[in-house]
Amino acid sequence: ADDVALDPWGSSTISDYRKLFEEFGIEEFDDVLPDVPNPHYLMRRGVIFGHRDYDPVARAMREGDDFAVLSGFMPTGDPHIGHKLVFDEIIWHQRQGGDAYGLIADLEAHSARGMTWEEIDEHARDYLLSLLALGFDPEEGELYRQSDNRELQDLAFELGSKANYSEFEAIYGFDGSTNVSHVQSVVTQMADILYPQLDEPKPTVIPVGPDQDPHVRLARDLADRMRFFKVTEAYASFELRDAERPLVAAVYDAREEYAEDAEMPRCGEAGEWLSEADLDSLGVVVAESVRESTVEKLANAGMEPLRPRTRFLDANATEAAFEALIEAIDGEKRRYDEHVDAFDLSFADADELAREIEVDHGGYGFRAPSSIYHRFMTGLTGGKMSSSVPASHISLLDDPEDGYDKVKSATTGGRSTAEEQREKGGEADKCPVYELYAYLLSGDDDEFAKEVYDECVGGERLCGGCKEQAAELMREFLEDHQEKREEAEELLDSLDISTES
Numbered sequence: 204a205d206d207v208a209l210d211p212w213g214s215s216t217i218s219d220y221r222k223l224f225e226e227f228g229i230e231e232f233d234d235v236l237p238d239v240p241n242p243h244y245l246m247r248r249g250v251i252f253g254h255r256d257y258d259p260v261a262r263a264m265r266e267g268d269d270f271a272v273l274s275g276f277m278p279t280g281d282p283h284i285g286h287k288l289v290f291d292e293i294i295w296h297q298r299q300g301g302d303a304y305g306l307i308a309d310l311e312a313h314s315a316r317g318m319t320w321e322e323i324d325e326h327a328r329d330y331l332l333s334l335l336a337l338g339f340d341p342e343e344g345e346l347y348r349q350s351d352n353r354e355l356q357d358l359a360f361e362l363g364s365k366a367n368y369s370e371f372e373a374i375y376g377f378d379g380s381t382n383v384s385h386v387q388s389v390v391t392q393m394a395d396i397l398y399p400q401l402d403e404p405k406p407t408v409i410p411v412g413p414d415q416d417p418h419v420r421l422a423r424d425l426a427d428r429m430r431f432f433k434v435t436e437a438y439a440s441f442e443l444r445d446a447e448r449p450l451v452a453a454v455y456d457a458r459e460e461y462a463e464d465a466e467m468p469r470c471g472e473a474g475e476w477l478s479e480a481d482l483d484s485l486g487v488v489v490a491e492s493v494r495e496s497t498v499e500k501l502a503n504a505g506m507e508p509l510r511p512r513t514r515f516l517d518a519n520a521t522e523a524a525f526e527a528l529i530e531a532i533d534g535e536k537r538r539y540d541e542h543v544d545a546f547d548l549s550f551a552d553a554d555e556l557a558r559e560i561e562v563d564h565g566g567y568g569f570r571a572p573s574s575i576y577h578r579f580m581t582g583l584t585g586g587k588m589s590s591s592v593p594a595s596h597i598s599l600l601d602d603p604e605d606g607y608d609k610v611k612s613a614t615t616g617g618r619s620t621a622e623e624q625r626e627k628g629g630e631a632d633k634c635p636v637y638e639l640y641a642y643l644l645s646g647d648d649d650e651f652a653k654e655v656y657d658e659c660v661g662g663e664r665l666c667g668g669c670k671e672q673a674a675e676l677m678r679e680f681l682e683d684h685q686e687k688r689e690e691a692e693e694l695l696d697s698l699d700i701s702t703e704s
C-alpha cells in the first residue's frame with residue numbers, strides 16, 4: 204500500500220509533534236501501522252500520528268480476540284468536523300470487531316465548564332445523532348451518559364481510593380480553588396476509560412487528541428494500582444498452589460530474557476518485568492509487590508498464603524538496593540529451579556494468567572488502556588480550530604450553504620499570485636483546505652487525496668478552483684450527513700439514553 208500512502212505533512216509538521224514522542228513517550232503510529240489489518244484512512248494518511256501501547260489492540264484485531272474502543276464527548280457546543288475524526292475512529296474499531304462505547308461527559312461539562320443541564324441535554328442529543336448518522340451501531344455498542352451510569356460511578360469511587368489530590372495538582376494543575384465536583388469528574392473520566400473492562404479485562408483503545416494524554420497516563424497507572432495479583436507477586440513466595448507455579452517460572456524467564464538485551468538499562472529491565480512500573484516508583488512497586496495486604500487478600504480468596512520472602516526496596520530505592528534485589532532473585536531462582544522443571548510460558552501469557560486468577564478472586568484484572576492520537580485540524584481562518592470561533596470550524600449542524608461559504612472564505616497555502624503558484628506550487632502542508640480533503644472530503648479514496656496534493660505542490664492546481672471543489676464536496680457532505688441525522692432520530696429515541704430533561 205506504500206505507493207498510495209500519503210505523506211502530506213512531510214517531516215516539518217511531524218517535528219511539531221516530536222516533543223510528544225520524546226518527552227512523553229507517545230510512540231509514532233507508523234511503527235505499528237504495518238500490524239493493523241485494513242488500516243483506516245486517517246491512519247494511512249498520518250492524521251492518526253501517535254499511540255500508546257496500541258499493539259495489544261492490533262493483535263486482538265488480527266487474531267479475532269476481544270477488544271474495545273471508547274471515547275467521550277463533552278457536550279459544550281455543536282459537534283464539528285474535528286469531532287468527526289473521533290466518531291470515525293470509534294466506528295471503524297467497531298467494524299473491526301471491537302466492543303464500542305460512546306459516552307457523553309455530562310458530569311464533566313457541568314462541573315468543569317459550568318454548563319446547565321438544559322444546554323447539556325441539547326448538545327448531548329446532537330453528538331449522539333451525528334455518531335449514529337455516521338454509522339455507530341447501538342445494538343452492538345453502548346452509548347451512555349456519565350450521570351446515568353451507576354456502575355460507572357461506583358467504579359469511579361473505587362478508583363478514587365487509589366488516587367490522591369497531590370497527583371491531581373501535579374497533572375491537572377488543580378489548586379485550593381478547584382471545585383470538588385471537578386475532582387470527581389476526573390475520577391469519573393478514569394472510570395470511563397476502564398469501563399469497557401468491567402466485565403472482563405481486554406485491550407481497549409481510547410482515540411483522543413494529544414492534549415488528553417495526561418488522562419490516559421493516569422488511567423494506565425490506576426489500572427495497574429487496582430491489580431492485586433501481579434505476576435511479580437507470585438514470585439514472592441514458593442508456596443503457591445501448583446497451578447500458579449508457572450507464573451513464578453515465567454517471571455524468572457522474563458527476567459532472563461530482558462537481561463539478555465544489553466541495550467536496556469538495568470532499571471528499565473526491572474520496569475518491564477515489574478508490571479510496567481514507572482521507574483520513579485520502582486521502589487514503591489517492589490515494596491508493594493510483597494505487601495502484607497496482598498498476602499491477606501489472597502489468603503482470604505482461598506489461596507495458599509503468600510509469604511513474602513523479599514522485602515528489599517523502599518520508595519527511595521538506590522541502584523545498590525536494586526542490585527541486591529537482582530541478586531536475591533537469582534538466589535530465589537536457583538532454589539526454585541530445584542523444585543520445578545522449566546515451564547514454557549511467556550511473560551505475556553503469565554500476566555494473562557495472573558489476570559485470570561485475579562478475576563476469579565473478585566478483582567478486575569484491568570489491562571492498561573491503549574490510546575491513539577490524531578492531529579488537530581487547523582482552523583479555516585488559520586490558527587487552531589475552535590468551537591467558540593464559528594468561522595474557524597464547520598459544525599456538523601451548519602446549513603450546507605454556510606458550510607460551502609466557510610470553505611470558500613478559508614485561508615489557503617496558496618501563493619500571492621497565480622503566476623507564482625504555477626511556478627512554485629502551493630503549500631498544501633500549510634493549507635486548511637487541503638486538510639479538509641485529507642481528513643474528510645476524500646473519504647477512503649487515497650488516490651484522490653494524493654492527486655489534490657500533487658497537483659497543488661506541482662503548481663497545476665490553483666486555489667480558486669480548489670476551494671470551489673472542496674466547498675461543493677463540503678455542501679454535499681453536510682446535506683448527506685444531516686439527512687442521516689434526521690433518519691437517526693427515531694433510533695436515538697428508541698435507545699435507553701436520556702437526551703431530554
Ligand code: SF4
Nearest residue numbers: 616629634659666669
Ligand atoms: Fe490549498 Fe488547494 Fe490552494 Fe493548494 S491549491 S494551497 S490545496 S487551496
